Amino acid sequence: MGRLLLILLVVVLLAWLLRRALAGRGRGAPHADAGVPLVRCAHCGLNLPKTEARSAGGRHYCSEEHWRLGPRDG
């Protein structure tokens, strides 16, 4: 009975590991998503994903501080 329980435990563990490996491969890192276009901060020139940028007047900024300071070249 003890051996059967051990086998069952190993099978469950293997299934869990396999499922975790498959899930990890399909997801990937959210910041490495190629579907999000990069924009340039109008103040410091930093490139960042559009979803993380602050936008104002057709310009993009990397942070709230740079958004407040505005574009550096004008």
Ligand SMILES: [Zn+2]
């Ligand atoms: Zn900036």
